[in-house]
Each structure stands twice: as structure tokens, then as C-alpha cells.
Amino acid sequence: MNRKLLAAATALMVFGPAMSACAGERPAGSPKPEMTVLEHYSKAPFAAVPSLPECTRMTGMRGNPAEEPSTLMVQMDGGCAATTHWHTANEEMLLLQGAIKAQIVGQPEVDVRAGAYILLPARSHHRFRCVSEEACILFLVADRPFDVHNVGEHGKEISAEEAIRAAGRAR
Structure with missing residues (x-):
């Protein structure tokens, strides 16, 4: 496997779950994330x-x-x-x-x-x-x-x- 492909595969394994979470995907049964906003x-x-x-x-x-x-x-x-x-x-x-x-x-x-x-x-x-x-x-x-x-x-x-x-x- 060449270095670029190995780096891309490693990044997907490491960051894939986080990217899925950011995209709105959650494991079944997990609580819905809520946004916290302090106006000022x-x-x-x-x-x-x-x-x-x-x-x-x-x-x-x-x-x-x-x-x-x-x-x-x-x-x-x-x-x-x-x-x-x-x-x-x-x-x-x-x-x-x-x-x-x-x-x-x-x-x-x-x-x-x-x-x-x-x-x-x-x-x-x-x-x-x-x-x-x-x-x-x-x-x-x-x-x-x-x-x-x-x-x-x-x-x-x-x-x-x-x-x-x-x-x-x-x-």
C-alpha cells in the first residue's frame, strides 16, 4: 500500500467516527446532542x-x-x-x-x-x-x-x- 493511501485509511479509521458524529449520525439509543448558546x-x-x-x-x-x-x-x-x-x-x-x-x-x-x-x-x-x-x-x-x-x-x-x-x- 502506498504512503498516501495508508495515511488516508488511517485518517478514516481514526477520524471516521468523529466525522460521522459531526454529520449528525449517532449510535442507536444515544441522546440527541443539544446546542448551548449564551447570547452575550x-x-x-x-x-x-x-x-x-x-x-x-x-x-x-x-x-x-x-x-x-x-x-x-x-x-x-x-x-x-x-x-x-x-x-x-x-x-x-x-x-x-x-x-x-x-x-x-x-x-x-x-x-x-x-x-x-x-x-x-x-x-x-x-x-x-x-x-x-x-x-x-x-x-x-x-x-x-x-x-x-x-x-x-x-x-x-x-x-x-x-x-x-x-x-x-x-x-
């Missing part, structure tokens, strides 16, 4: 999260972040700071509104404006703060369960309560 991010039902500072709210868009890959939206009040932390998941973000300063520990701080994409690799110690007067809105995708490990000044893990107190001092 300003209409997202943001809610406080007990382990985060009051100035940060979140809403789930897809998946259970405690158990699987998920999509979230995050709203941070102007001036709100997220202290140094890390996640088991890679964190991909699109800044929809506002301006933030983001930093991976040991690297320069980066100015990020609305429309920008950010990738924070799994286990990277990072922090950011909303530096605009308006709230910062982030569209966030985690490729694994989304845990938060807060880190203190000397790189040791700290409790959520300690991180919230530190975030209050950082404002």
Missing part, C-alpha cells in the same frame, strides 16, 4: 465561589470542573487579584473584557487586553489581577479537572482562607 457574556449567571475572593465569580459552561475537562467563565472586579496558584490542568483563557496583568512566577509580568489568548501550562505557578476599572471577563477551558492549589510567598501550598486574605492585601 454579560448575561452569564456568575456566582461567588467560597474558595475564591469575593471579587471573583464564576459560572460553568460545560462539564463538571471537579471531575472532568470543563469550560468556565470568570468575572473579576476591577482591581481584583488572584494570588499565586497552580492547576493540574492546562488553563486556556480568552480575555473578553477588561485588562489584566498576568505572570508565571520567575517570568516578567505581561499586560493582557480584551481579545487576547493566554495559555498557562499545567502546574505553572501563576498569578494575575484585573487592572481595568471595568470587570474582567475570562472564557476559560481546562483540559482536566480544574483544581486550585494556592501557593504562599515561599512556594509552599497554603489554604484557600490564607489565599483569600493574601488577595485582600494585594488589592
Whole structure:
């Protein structure tokens, strides 16, 4: 078999089921897929999260972040700071509104404006703060369960309560 034919056959075996699903074909008995539409991010039902500072709210868009890959939206009040932390998941973000300063520990701080994409690799110690007067809105995708490990000044893990107190001092 020549290389092009082998590549095409391999692609059909690997991507065939996915292409069938995209074309509307489903295995018998499987639930009908539903589309999720949020007309505008300003209409997202943001809610406080007990382990985060009051100035940060979140809403789930897809998946259970405690158990699987998920999509979230995050709203941070102007001036709100997220202290140094890390996640088991890679964190991909699109800044929809506002301006933030983001930093991976040991690297320069980066100015990020609305429309920008950010990738924070799994286990990277990072922090950011909303530096605009308006709230910062982030569209966030985690490729694994989304845990938060807060880190203190000397790189040791700290409790959520300690991180919230530190975030209050950082404002």
C-alpha cells in the first residue's frame, strides 16, 4: 500500500467516527446532542465561589470542573487579584473584557487586553489581577479537572482562607 493511501485509511479509521458524529449520525439509543448558546457574556449567571475572593465569580459552561475537562467563565472586579496558584490542568483563557496583568512566577509580568489568548501550562505557578476599572471577563477551558492549589510567598501550598486574605492585601 502506498504512503498516501495508508495515511488516508488511517485518517478514516481514526477520524471516521468523529466525522460521522459531526454529520449528525449517532449510535442507536444515544441522546440527541443539544446546542448551548449564551447570547452575550454579560448575561452569564456568575456566582461567588467560597474558595475564591469575593471579587471573583464564576459560572460553568460545560462539564463538571471537579471531575472532568470543563469550560468556565470568570468575572473579576476591577482591581481584583488572584494570588499565586497552580492547576493540574492546562488553563486556556480568552480575555473578553477588561485588562489584566498576568505572570508565571520567575517570568516578567505581561499586560493582557480584551481579545487576547493566554495559555498557562499545567502546574505553572501563576498569578494575575484585573487592572481595568471595568470587570474582567475570562472564557476559560481546562483540559482536566480544574483544581486550585494556592501557593504562599515561599512556594509552599497554603489554604484557600490564607489565599483569600493574601488577595485582600494585594488589592
